[in-house]
Amino acid sequence: MSEMIREDGRKFNELRPIKIEAGVLERADGSAYLEVGGNKILVAVYGPRESYIRRLLEPNSGVIRCRYNMAPFSVDDRKRPGPDRRSSEISKITADALRPALMLENYPRSMIDIYIEVIEAEGGTRCAGITAAAVALVDAGVPMKDIVVGCAAGKVNDEIVLDLSEVEDKEGQADVPIAMMPRTGEITLLQSDGDLTEEEFAKAIDLAMEGCRQVSELQKEALMKKYSTE
Amino acid sequence: MDIVPEITRQSITNLVKNGKREDGRELTEYRDISIETNVISKAEGSARVKIGGTQVIVGIKPQLGSPFPDTPDLGVLMTNCEMLPMADPTFEPGPPSDDSIELARVVDRGIRESELVELDKLCVEEGKHVWMLFIDLHIIDNCGNLFDACELAVMAALKSTKLPVATIVDEEVVLSEDETFDLPINNELALCTFVKIGDKMVIDPTLDEQRVATARLNVGVTKDGHICSMQKGGKYPLTKDEVLYCVNTAITKVKELIEYL
Numbered sequence: 307m308s309e310m311i312r313e314d315g316r317k318f319n320e321l322r323p324i325k326i327e328a329g330v331l332e333r334a335d336g337s338a339y340l341e342v343g344g345n346k347i348l349v350a351v352y353g354p355r356e357s358y359i360r361r362l363l364e365p366n367s368g369v370i371r372c373r374y375n376m377a378p379f380s381v382d383d384r385k386r387p388g389p390d391r392r393s394s395e396i397s398k399i400t401a402d403a404l405r406p407a408l409m410l411e412n413y414p415r416s417m418i419d420i421y422i423e424v425i426e427a428e429g430g431t432r433c434a435g436i437t438a439a440a441v442a443l444v445d446a447g448v449p450m451k452d453i454v455v456g457c458a459a460g461k462v463n464d465e466i467v468l469d470l471s472e473v474e475d476k477e478g479q480a481d482v483p484i485a486m487m488p489r490t491g492e493i494t495l496l497q498s499d500g501d502l503t504e505e506e507f508a509k510a511i512d513l514a515m516e517g518c519r520q521v522s523e524l525q526k527e528a529l530m531k532k533y534s535t536e
Numbered sequence: 537m538d539i540v541p542e543i544t545r546q547s548i549t550n551l552v553k554n555g556k557r558e559d560g561r562e563l564t565e566y567r568d569i570s571i572e573t574n575v576i577s578k579a580e581g582s583a584r585v586k587i588g589g590t591q592v593i594v595g596i597k598p599q600l601g602s603p604f605p606d607t608p609d610l611g612v613l614m615t616n617c618e619m620l621p622m623a624d625p626t627f628e629p630g631p632p633s634d635d636s637i638e639l640a641r642v643v644d645r646g647i648r649e650s651e652l653v654e655l656d657k658l659c660v661e662e663g664k665h666v667w668m669l670f671i672d673l674h675i676i677d678n679c680g681n682l683f684d685a686c687e688l689a690v691m692a693a694l695k696s697t698k699l700p701v702a703t704i705v706d707e708e709v710v711l712s713e714d715e716t717f718d719l720p721i722n723n724e725l726a727l728c729t730f731v732k733i734g735d736k737m738v739i740d741p742t743l744d745e746q747r748v749a750t751a752r753l754n755v756g757v758t759k760d761g762h763i764c765s766m767q768k769g770g771k772y773p774l775t776k777d778e779v780l781y782c783v784n785t786a787i788t789k790v791k792e793l794i795e796y797l
Contacts (some may be wrong), residue, residue: 331622331677333589333624333625333677334622346576349622350621350622350676373621375620377576377593377595377672378616379597380578388631389629419621423622425576425593426576426577428578
């Protein structure tokens, strides 16, 4: 059954081709560009800087603010600019996914801003955004316990497969995006929609974690490429 | 809040007074320009433009819609600009700022007034169905002179735009799945932006030059040397001679810019 070939020719445990680049913007403190399959994602990080938004300020800790935004031209039917309910939710869970790796207690009264721009979307943008954001945080020189990484698994044609494409996401039966800290294996984001048995879910989470570990190596490579002195 | 250190103000002003600039350019010299088209495969037209460190991406999406009642046989252009908070530490998320609306409108005016998009060829059925082109500008890195970068990006993207062929079958619009046509364009245009520093006009300002400038002038010129849009910005006035100098310089500079397209 693991011999099944998917609609785009991948094996059940195969990722789409990924390209990650660190430090692509001039003004931002840190930035990253990521392509996975047809997704194109840019992330910029500002901070830690003094919180100029009073209501967000915390006297004994830093605050992380995250904005996930899709370009109007990133999808087949033009998306109206500005936040909608979906992107607000993704912004929130992305911040939650990255926060455990940050040492915010060292930055009282400050904030870290993360801006994720989906320039082109082809399924799995939230995980790709988290992966790219973690690279941008490193590029910004923000101290972290680990480089968070995201990846999804799902169910298509009754098979558990890794890293769903847009078609698979639309036609598939379930989607389980996760993010984790690869050193400890702790999960910092977990969503699931669709229909899975307990056994299938366990399989999906194992597969997604395995995918995360592979993507994690690519994150490190991108950073080494940018910062190694050779 | 954008505070300019006094030392920056003085050093830039002194340099310009002697005909020099912080990055070693001439007063009428552009930074390096690069243009890539078809960067978004899901958009019908797209481009990424860099002028120095400034970077913008534009995508063009068409939609079928009803024409305006006063122009029942013409397509519709709509330009929108998002100054993404990623591009600059002072840009905030939220509805478009005044600056962003001005930027979009100035860019739009050049395209519209030069009539380079043949809007009559975007009519599918008079009074009922026309193509509406949504031009969405995304500012991703702001190192000064967004105006010229945006206009170049829109021009390049329009030139790369392909629309699906639409036909009327039984009073309904049917879009062809594989047949496309190039967006009909009959001219080219570029915008030249000047700022006034001290008593000199400087082309393609950097961010710091923009901050210390007292006035701004955008001049839109077509390939054949016709002026099709202008906008004065900034807190202080310009003299007639300064305006005429800018127009004259823009007409020669635009030829250089158009060669990048």
